[in-house]
Amino acid sequence: MKKLLLIGFVVCMNAAAIAQPGWNWPEEVDKAKEKNALYVDAVKSKQYAVAVAPHQWLLDNCPDLNESLYINGAKIYEGLEDKESDPAKQLSYQEKALKMYDDRIKYFGDEANVLNRKAFAAYKFYKGNQSKYKELLDLFDKTFDMNGVETMDNNLVAYMDVVRRYKLSGGAISDEDVIDRYGKISDVIAEKDAVKSDSKYTVYQENVDKLLTATVDVNCEFVETKLVPKMNETKDPKMAKKVFQLLLSAKCTDSPAFVQAGELVYKAEPSYGMAKVLGIKFAADNQYSKAAEYYNAAVGMSDDNLKKAEIYLNMAQMFASSGQKSEARNYARKALANDPSAGEAYTLIGNLYFQSYNDCRQGVSKVDDRLVFIAAYNQYKKAGNTAMMAKAQEQFPSISEIFELGLAEGQSMTLGCWINETVTLERRPN
Template sequence: MKIKSAIIGCLSFLVVGLAQAQDNWNWPSDPQMEDKAREYNAAYNDYMKSGEFLKAKKPLHWLLTNAPDLNEALYINGVKVYEGAAEQATDESEISSFQDSVLTVYDLRKELYDNEPRWIANKAYYAYKFYKGNKDKVDIATKLFERTIEIHGKLEPSSLNGAYFDAIYRNFAYNKAYTPEEVINKYEFIMSKLDEDEAAGTNVATSKATLDQLLAAMEIINCDFIENNMGPKLAEDPTNLKLAKQIFQYAVKEKCTNSDVFLLALETIDNDSPTFSTSQVRGMRYMQNSEYAKAGELFEKALTLAETDEQKAEIHWDMAKVHANLGRKSQARSSALKAGELNPERESDAHSFIGGLIMSSSNDCRGGESRVKDYSIFIAAYNAYAKAGDSQGMAQAKSRFPSKEELFTEGYQVGDTINTGCWVGQSVALATRD
């Protein structure tokens, strides 16, 4: 995550706050107290400007205790002083105390000035910075990030989203603070905000990568979780598009696309907002389940959504397989030829596919009256294989040609033309296998 930019964003808030806090000084009415307040105010400012934060905290503390409403600058600068003191201290207990004081300064500021929206994101960032490695305090950071979102609707700068989810990750790892479902909901919410920022022109690639890495490190999403935790919820409400998209995304990542849950999610998405890809993949899943009629319906739908000849060729190729499995061989041939026409790279496969269709039609096309005519379909198959450059198919087809004796017996000669009949319906030049 871009911590540097997050710090710059937070400091810019502080600079604005300081500029606005120069007016309305409320000095103590007692002359001696006023003199001391002026002295300590000058002292802590001098120490702060010279970077001597450990020395600055003593006069600042006196002012916070004895003249708390002196000026909002005490609280704006107080954050800087206690943060600097925490960085300069060497004793662990003192470091912790100074870090706590940073957040306390924000609490005191809220009581006196009631302007939480101006600095809540800063406070959340400091809580994350100080407490992210502390099992007992990391939840303070998550709650402050959530308070920021409650007030502003989002986190700014956008890089704070990565810090927020890192705090969630740590709270989950340290304390099992959330259920897996709660983690996913938080992840999806943060991602939606990052999408909004991205649409507005912000570069969120690093933050999104951070979220994905942290979610993967939690090891809560796997095929069993998708099947057993998310699947039943979608089955109960198949119109839950948000859940369907989650399942689709996670199933693809985890390679669980052969599950019934994935198919159900795909159906929900495709019914709501069909695209070429969703309809095609859905059709392919039905093909895998041998539900060829359903697959055909989805491929026809995908064909209406195809935008390029290559996509149309894919669908015609898929439809060729559907027709073949439903016994519609003539339609299967037409679809295969169309696929080859739209995508020349498919042409060879199409002719080889047609050769196979013809070879498998021996029983369907056998009339039983002429062996030459019955065997002529294998010549048609040979021709298809030849167009495909499929030498193995050609050899198989030729082995089923009629023999010279069969041609002679029925009064034919090599080279004579005969129509195969049946769905093949081609006129072929007779040849023999021997």
């Protein structure tokens, strides 16, 4: 009864349907419409086996009927494959499903878009079939070349997994070829993330990184030998980004190439994160002017007070390491201005004071000379650093030293030297 109703409906709508745009009906229009209605109804109810015969009649008699013939055809054979347990039949359904994508391109074009969809279907079918790995790799290569940043998200990690499977199964692909494809995938992920700013792309990149290290032995020597010369020759920012990422993932941040790559990337795409990394690296190498250049650039690229505080604290630590105590305190105070809860900054200032005894000592008054420890104690107290508070207290002047000079606990005293602060006189604990 259901079939008769569908046929009747098709006949009644005949005249209007013939003029329907996007449909290329054959001479046997009534029969074609009947077959179309029957298979579409079967697909909607997921009766894929029922859909095969009327769908095949349309493929044989009017292959350019409408694009939906191939969209639904893929659904039919993918649905049949999913329920099939016989390997031979599964393979047959897989091939028929993929042929739907090829024929869709043949009759209706839109190759890039259709390949995008075909690639992931093929990956699901063939990822466990070693004999199909070369075919899969060629398909993904073409899909990425044609689609670029429009490559479907599903294909990002899948492509790298195809590369891994082909390489580890003995496929004819060099380490350099693997790296090239890794770079291509990483570039697409980065471009997508720049547009959509979605955390899922960070996860995609992490997974692609893991697949790379599972495919080739990415170590310092490999990157420096295979990729760094090309980077230095071309100065290509994309190559530099690839080198930077690989050195980072291989824990090769001490390689000179890490900074070289970072500077090339920064020149092309200035960012807070890269400026911060370069500042840290140059500071570690005692190149303080270069470090300050990148640290200041990082501050200028951020509106986040906590990020600014972090950079200022880094600068304070750098100047402290180089013995520039006044400059170090200046940047520690800038860190506190942006983040008053930054206890590390107070501790750093306290350390600067504690370590200034010999610099500021005049040898005239033991009390005056030990005021640096009271000043240090005050900073440690603000930081909540009880261990250093105790150490500073041990260096306070003794009660006898205070009395000898006719001074009294609790009175204000001026500490000169570079520190130039007023402190309250306290004695050493007994």
